[in-house]
Amino acid sequence: MTTTANTAAAPSHRDTTGPAVVVRDLHQHYGDFEAVKGVSFEIHPGELFALLGTNGAGKTTTIETLEGFRRPSSGTVRVFGLDPHGQPAGVRERTNAVLQGSGLLDDLSVGETMDLAHDLAATPRDGGEVLELVGLADRRGVAVRQLSGGQKRRLDLGLALLTRPEVLYLDEPTTGMDAEGRIETWRIINDLKSEGVAVLLTTHYLEEAERLADRLAIMHRGEVRVEGTLQDVLAGWGDRVGFALSPGVRTADLPDLPGTELAVETRDHVLWATYTAGGEDVADRAHRTVAALIAWADEHGTTLKHLQVRGASLEDVFLQVADGASDLVPD
């Protein structure tokens, strides 16, 4: 079972003939409200692109445009060179989606649901194998209405896999799943990538994006604020050097280090200082900051208690973007 973080800069199964999905300068207006403002990205075969953002950031609108349900107000959307809105049949026979809700008929059984989807598809996988894959083989005779939320999501994923999609849109696919189901779903998604499927993922689980995404973008208020591989994105947001202040040391005593930003907060009645070290010297900036702080501590006869050094996490980046603080990127 593969559950390790996937931070490769480029997928190994990329099709050299070009990207499967191209979104260029996409705008979507609803009256005076602009839900999507100039979004651009590409997804290659065998690549997973994660689209992150708070509720209302424009993720689902972007996916719905790719699915062909909405005509772009301006900009270009192409899937395998086709316009999803103008040529939906040509696009949909090669794509599928796991929607935000499960989209299942509650009055059918799991087996009936799979049989229906099988009979409607042009070149389906074997329904029994798919149920086995998503861990629902023993639930075949159970009514959909009796499934748990997580099981419904797994069935929905199974329906999407049944049609052998070459592009798969996953809109919060693991919401409602338990930890085991989530890990199993990640394994399935990684297998799909290995088969050359281009995947667009939206999720509120940042760990999910960290583990699965080859590249990611964080949207806020309709705009892509940050985009790149996980390594690139995190590198751009600096390293964190944190420590607890010894008794008697005041915030004003802390040194002003070039190329860093200082934040002080109270944790369990103790003052914590966190220096965010930016700069192009990605390999050395944490060392440079720690060395300067140790020199300062020695000089002032104090210690850096509980000293921690870590890179920026996706959560750090996400929260800063969500707070509208993307202009504060250190680099």
Place this chain on the structure above:
Amino acid sequence: MSTTTAAPRRPRPAVSPLKQGLRLTRTEFTLFVRYKTAWMYLVLPPFFAFMAMNLPNNEIVPGFGTGQMAMVATIGSIGLILGVGHPSNVFTARREALVLKRLRVSGVPQQAIFGGVIAVVVALSLAMAVVVAVLVFAVFGSLPQDPLMLVVAVVLSAVMFSLMGLLLTPVVRNAEAAQMVSMLPMMVLLFLGGGIIPLESLPESARLVLGFLPSVPAGEMAQTAYSGYDAFRGFGTGEEKSYLGLWIAALPSIGVMLAWIAVLGLLVRRYFRWDPRQP
């Protein structure tokens, strides 16, 4: 940024919308049987026929009275009751549950999705027409003289009113609202369609105007098919017409229903919503 996208990697044989529609029809039957609320729409036509049975049966043309004609006219209202009631209800519920979107993203065309439910409405309408015909036979001992015209009337009205039911879905937010809202056109059209109030009792000018309503032609075709007399815009002089003559007389009614089907089809295509999300 690249300007081209990846080429196809494997040929994709297309599955025909007809095959998909027939498969969905099978599932629609299963769902109809399991969805007990929908059974209400099967009960109403025989109920109205039973009510019409008690009307005075003053003879209009030789061998056919007003009560008998009103009972026969309820055959024309079967499509209205099932078509407006059932598709509006289930398609609203499925839209809100993302079932319709699930089908569309899986490559099922809208013709197949609509076709599945319309086929069920047509089949059940024909079955209920048989039930009412049995009632008419039991009470009055008469059978349709032109069964084909009766079938055409039922089929066209079922298709037409199914499209009307689909057209109601964009204006309602859930299945409960769809049930309530669908009652309004259903009752108005029933009232004005001859199923409840015999159109014979109305003046000629009123019948001419009402003839353009979608609920009138099917009832008049049913009366004509049963009696062998031209029932369109009244029985007039009560002259019996030839088989061909009745079909020629039926053309305006068929035309009205086809026109409604065309208009409603265009409106459904333009306004039907597959997605619960409002822009």
